[in-house]
Amino acid sequence: MADKSLPTSNSDSIDEALHRLSRKPGVKAWLMLDRTTGAVLKTNGHISSIRPARKTTGSQNSSANPLQIPSSGSFSADVVPSESESEAQAAQELASLVWNFITSAGALVDDMDSDDELKLLRLRMKKQELVIVPEAKYLLVVSHDTPPV
Template identity: 45%
Template sequence: MADSVPVNGPDALDETLNRLSKKPGVKAVVILDRATGAILRTTGQLSFNAAALPSSGSFSGEGAAAQQQPPQQQQLQQQSNGEINDQQPQGLEDFAAKVWNWVNASGTLVMDLDTEDELKLLRLRTKKQELVIVPDPKYLLIVVHDTPPA
C-alpha cells in the first residue's frame, strides 16, 4: 500500500499536476525552474491579450533578472516533448519571464525587510483571473484560475 502514492520524482509531479488541473476554476498550471525561469511543465490553457504581453524584457528592461532568460535549448526540447502548447509558446514564455521576475523582486523585498524571513506564497488577483505562486528552492509552481464572482 505504501507504494501506491508517489512521494518524489516525475510520477509525483504528474500526480500533483493532474490533481490541480482537475480542481474547479483552474485554467492552467505552470512549473518553472527557480534558478533560470525555464518552463519545465504546463497543463491547461492560458489566453493572453497580445497588447498586455509585449515580448521585451522586464519591468525596467535592465538588471540581472532581465538578462537571465530561459535557455532556448530547453524551450525547444520542451516543445518537442509536447510540454508547451504550440499555439502560444511566445505568450507563455513572456508570462513565465514576467512571473519569474516578479517572484525574484518579491523575494528581494522580503530579504530587504528582514534577512531572517523568506517568501512563501504570492497571490495576484485581477478581474479576470488569479495567480497563486508557490516558490520552492528548485521550482516555482504557478496555478492560474478563474476569479470567482464577488
C-alpha cells in the same frame, strides 16, 4: 512539455498532484518554472488564454521592449506562428513576467527580514488570479478564475 530536471522519485507524486490540480474547477492553466533560472519546465492548460503571446517582428529593438524573453528561435515578420508555437511563446513571456515579479517580491522580503523567506504569492486581478508557490527546485504558477465576490 517534457520534464527536464525533476528527479524520478518525486516526479510521479508531483505529476499526480499537478494532474489533480488541472481538474479543479476554475483552474485555467499552470506553469512550472525552474527555481534558479526561471526556465519553463512544464505547462498545462491554455497559457495564451491568460496572456496572449505578443507578436514578434524583426523590426523591434531591445530598448523598446525591456522584457528579455529567452527563446530557442525567432519568428520573422512574415511568418504566423502555429498554435503550439504561440502557446510556447506565451508561456515563455508569462514565465519571464512571473520571474521578474517573484524576484522583486523576494528582494522585498529580504529587505524586510533577511531571516524570512517567501512562501506564497497571490495576485488577484479582475478576470483571474495567479497563485505562485516557490519550492526548493521549482516555482509553481497557477492561474484560475476569480471567484465572484
